[in-house]
Amino acid sequence: MKTIKLKGYVECKYGQIHYQAYGSGQPLVLCHQSPSSLEMFASAYSLLASKGIQAIGVDTPGYGQSDAPDAQPSIKDYAECIVEVINHLGCKPVTILGHHTGACIAAELSVLKPDLISRVILNGPPVMTAQEKKQIMNTIKNAPRIIPIKDGRHLKDVWEKRVSFTPGWTDINAMHNGVIQMLRAGPNDHFGFIAAFEYDLEHALSKIKQSAMILTNTGDDIYFAALRAKELRPDFIFKALTDGTHDIVDEQTNEWVDLIVDFIKKR
Numbered sequence: 176m177k178t179i180k181l182k183g184y185v186e187c188k189y190g191q192i193h194y195q196a197y198g199s200g201q202p203l204v205l206c207h208q209s210p211s212s213l214e215m216f217a218s219a220y221s222l223l224a225s226k227g228i229q230a231i232g233v234d235t236p237g238y239g240q241s242d243a244p245d246a247q248p249s250i251k252d253y254a255e256c257i258v259e260v261i262n263h264l265g266c267k268p269v270t271i272l273g274h275h276t277g278a279c280i281a282a283e284l285s286v287l288k289p290d291l292i293s294r295v296i297l298n299g300p301p302v303m304t305a306q307e308k309k310q311i312m313n314t315i316k317n318a319p320r321i322i323p324i325k326d327g328r329h330l331k332d333v334w335e336k337r338v339s340f341t342p343g344w345t346d347i348n349a350m351h352n353g354v355i356q357m358l359r360a361g362p363n364d365h366f367g368f369i370a371a372f373e374y375d376l377e378h379a380l381s382k383i384k385q386s387a388m389i390l391t392n393t394g395d396d397i398y399f400a401a402l403r404a405k406e407l408r409p410d411f412i413f414k415a416l417t418d419g420t421h422d423i424v425d426e427q428t429n430e431w432v433d434l435i436v437d438f439i440k441k442r
Contacts, residue, residue, distance in 0.1 A: 180197050180220075181195070181196040181197075182194070182195050183196075183263075185259045185260050186259065187259045188255065188256065189236040189237075189242050189243065189248070189252075189256065190241075190242030190243075191241065192233065192236060192241045192242070192257075192260060193233070193234040193239055193240035193241045194232065194233045194260050195213055195220070195232050196231045196264065197221060197229070197231075198221075198223065198224025198227075198228060198230060199229050200224075200229050201228055201229065201439055201440070202228075202229045202231060202264075202267075202270065203228050203229065203231065203270045203272060203439065204231045204260070204270070204271050205230065205231065205233070205272050205273075205274075205277070206233060206257065206271070206272065206273035206276075206277030206278075206280045206281055207232070207234075207235065207239075207276075207277050208275035208276050208277055208367075209235075209275065209276040209365075209371065210238060210356065210357050210360040210367060210368075211239075211356045212235075212238045212239025212240070212360075213233055213234050213239055214239065214355075215274070215353075215356070216232050217352070218425050218428045219424055222429070223432055223436070226436045227436075227440075228435075229266065231260070231266070233257055233260050235253050235256070235276070235280070236248060236252075237360065237361075237363055237364075237367070238356065238364075239356065239359065241256075244363075247369055247370070248366060249373065250279045250280055250373075250374040253280045253283075253367075253370060254280050254283040254287055254288075255287075257280060257284055258287075258288055258291065261291055267290070268290065268293035269292060270292075270293055270294040270295070270296065270438075271285060271294075272296035272390075272435065274298040274421075274424075275298070275299045275301055275371070275421065276301075276367045276368065276371040278298055278376075279300070279301065279370070279371045279376055279379075282295070282297060282380060282383060283374070283379055285383050285385055286379050286382045286383060293386075294385055294386050294387065294438065294439060295383055295388070296388045296390055297387065297401075297404060297411075298390045299391050299395050299397055299398075299400070300376060300380070300389060300400060300404040301371055301372075301376065301397055302376055302401075302403040302404045302407065303397070303403075308372040312368060312372060315365050316365065319332065321333055321336075321358075333354050334350075337353050341396075341421065341422065342420070343418075343420055344420050345426060346426050349422035349425035349426065353422065377407060380404060381407070383408070386441075387408070387411045387412070388411060388413070388414060388434075388438045389413045389414070390414050390415075390435070391414075391416075392415060392416040392417065392418065392420075392427070393416070393417050393419075394419040395419065395421055395423065396421060398415075401415070412438060414434050414438075416430055416434075
């Protein structure tokens with residue numbers, strides 16, 4: 176049976192924000208990592224829908240097909256844009272899932288609008304020290320800007336840049352799609368990282384009152400950060416898949432989906 180798919184745009188403070196909704200059932204809003212888009216969940220949408228979940232992917236402003244901010248947004252700014260999508264679809268309350276930067280957005284939204292959020296899934300929450308954040312941001316800021324060259328060499332540069340940030344990668348399609356999303360994000364692709372690293376995630380974690388799950392995988396480049404989140408909130412369910420990278424949705428789609436569905440449908 177073909178999965179019902181709905182695409183659309185909603186007005187937010189930065190212009191239009193793009194979303195895609197798959198299936199019907201219990202609503203799950205998915206917030207992507209940086210510098211990606213809702214396409215990072217492409218392999219999971221139909222599978223989630225087949226299990227009675229309405230899977231709603233949203234392009235954070237500046238990524239995918241959403242309009243881009245002219246100045247640096249905060250995580251709260253991003254979260255307020257997601258609220259516009261939830262209200263537009265009229266599907267509240269929803270389960271919110273966020274991966275890396277998206278985990279910050281999910282945490283903020285669960286505290287900012289608790290009436291909209293029934294459950295929270297933090298996939299790879301970036302609980303990091305100031306020094307760790309500074310080191311990552313220096314690497315991002317010091318990476319050469321991608322400037323188009325007639326012979327197309329810059330495209331290989333983008334590929335090599337993402338490969339360097341994905342040690343142990345195995346899924347060629349995930350790598351290819353990741354590079355496409357990097358190209359779409361443009362020169363301000365670092366906005367999402369800065370917003371995440373300026374956000375007080377530890378404080379937000381302490382304020383979450385909904386049923387929550389920390390989801391991670393041992394091969395994630397910030398697996399250690401998820402373990403810190405577990406220490407901060409031992410009352411949250413904690414699930415860790417083995418190995419993989421930050422492309423875990425593509426690498427272990429079935430296992431990832433099963434953990435999410437079990438959590439959402441848990442009574």
